[in-house]
Amino acid sequence: MSRLKKYDDTPYISYSGRVTFLSCHYRYWLHYDGHVPPPLVDDALGSVYGTAIGKVYEVFYRDELWRQKGLLDRLKALVPGIVEDILKQPKPGQVFRWRGDGPDQNPMGLYATPEDIILDVQGSIPKGLMTIRDQRLIGSETEVEHKLDSLIGGFLFGGRADVTMLTSYGKLRIILDGKGSRRRDKWVDKKQLEWYSMLYRERFGILPDRVAFVYWKFEPPVGIQWFEVTAAEIDELKQEVVQTMTHLVKMRSELPPKAGLPVVREIFKPNPSSDNCRFCPYADDSTCPEGFSVNEKAKAKVTVRENTADQR
Numbered sequence: 001m002s003r004l005k006k007y008d009d010t011p012y013i014s015y016s017g018r019v020t021f022l023s024c025h026y027r028y029w030l031h032y033d034g035h036v037p038p039p040l041v042d043d044a045l046g047s048v049y050g051t052a053i054g055k056v057y058e059v060f061y062r063d064e065l066w067r068q069k070g071l072l073d074r075l076k077a078l079v080p081g082i083v084e085d086i087l088k089q090p091k092p093g094q095v096f097r098w099r100g101d102g103p104d105q106n107p108m109g110l111y112a113t114p115e116d117i118i119l120d121v122q123g124s125i126p127k128g129l130m131t132i133r134d135q136r137l138i139g140s141e142t143e144v145e146h147k148l149d150s151l152i153g154g155f156l157f158g159g160r161a162d163v164t165m166l167t168s169y170g171k172l173r174i175i176l177d178g179k180g181s182r183r184r185d186k187w188v189d190k191k192q193l194e195w196y197s198m199l200y201r202e203r204f205g206i207l208p209d210r211v212a213f214v215y216w217k218f219e220p221p222v223g224i225q226w227f228e229v230t231a232a233e234i235d236e237l238k239q240e241v242v243q244t245m246t247h248l249v250k251m252r253s254e255l256p257p258k259a260g261l262p263v264v265r266e267i268f269k270p271n272p273s274s275d276n277c278r279f280c281p282y283a284d285d286s287t288c289p290e291g292f293s294v295n296e297k298a299k300a301k302v303t304v305r306e307n308t309a310d311q312r
C-alpha cells in the first residue's frame, strides 16, 4: 500500500523519508514509492543493540519502573526477551550476520552470539540510569513513542518522539530521543529534534523548552546533549518541508504509470556519492548502475591501497 493511500491521499513524509529524499531522490522512490525489494543483503546486526536499549527505556518510562525496587535487575531481566524478539523479526531484505559469517559484515555489529548482545545491552543500562538521575529526566504527562503526526500546508508530516514529558524539576516541556550509537558525533542531526519540535508545536501550540539526544552507551555528563530550538528555526524548517513536499508531489505527477526504472531515474534522479551509496541496499548493477559504479571504484581503490601496503 502506498503512503498516499494509507493517509487518505494526503501526501505524507516522515523524518527519515525526508532525509532519504534530500540525499537521493531515486533511493527515496525505490524505497517509499516503488516499494522495490532491495537487491543487496542488508546486515542489520549492527542495529540490534540500539533497538534493544531503546525498548528497555521505553518500558522504563511507560511502566514508570523508577518507582519500583530492584530497578536495575528488573531492567536487565527485560533484555533477553527483547533481543530474542528483534532477532526473530528481521525486516524484508535484512539478515543478521554473526562474527565470522563472511565479508561485508556490519562493523557495528560484530557479535558472535545473541548472548554477546544481551550482555552488551545489560552492561550499559547503568550508564543510562546515571544520566536519568543526573539530569532528573522524570516527570509527568510522560508519553513514550509519542505520535506527533501533523498536517502542514496540506501535507502530512510524521514523527514519533521517543519520550515527551513535563519534568518534575523545573516544569520544563522536553523531548528526548535515545541513541544507541557507539560514537556521539556520528549519525545524529539536530534537525531530527527540530522536526519533532515542529510537529509538537503544531499539535500543542507551544515549543518544547528543551530537546535532547540521550546516548545510552555513555555516562554523564556526555550521556546527554541538550539543544534549544527557536521559533525562527522552526518557522524556517516549516517552509523548507512544505517546499520539499511540493517538489516531491510534482515529481510524482510527472512519472508515467508503470514506468520502468530507467524512466523513474530520469525524474527521481540518483545522487551517487560514496557517502550516499556505501551502505545503500539498491547499489547493484541492474537497480542502480550509478551507485554500483561508485562503490566498485571505491573497492578498487581499497584493493590498490592494500596491495601497496603488502608490498612495503
Ligand code: SF4
Pocket (backbone or CB within 6 Å): 024, 026, 027, 270, 271, 272, 273, 276, 277, 280, 281, 282, 283, 284, 288, 290, 291, 292
Ligand atoms: S546506490 Fe546511491 S545513487 Fe543509487 S539509489 Fe542508492 S544512494 Fe542513490
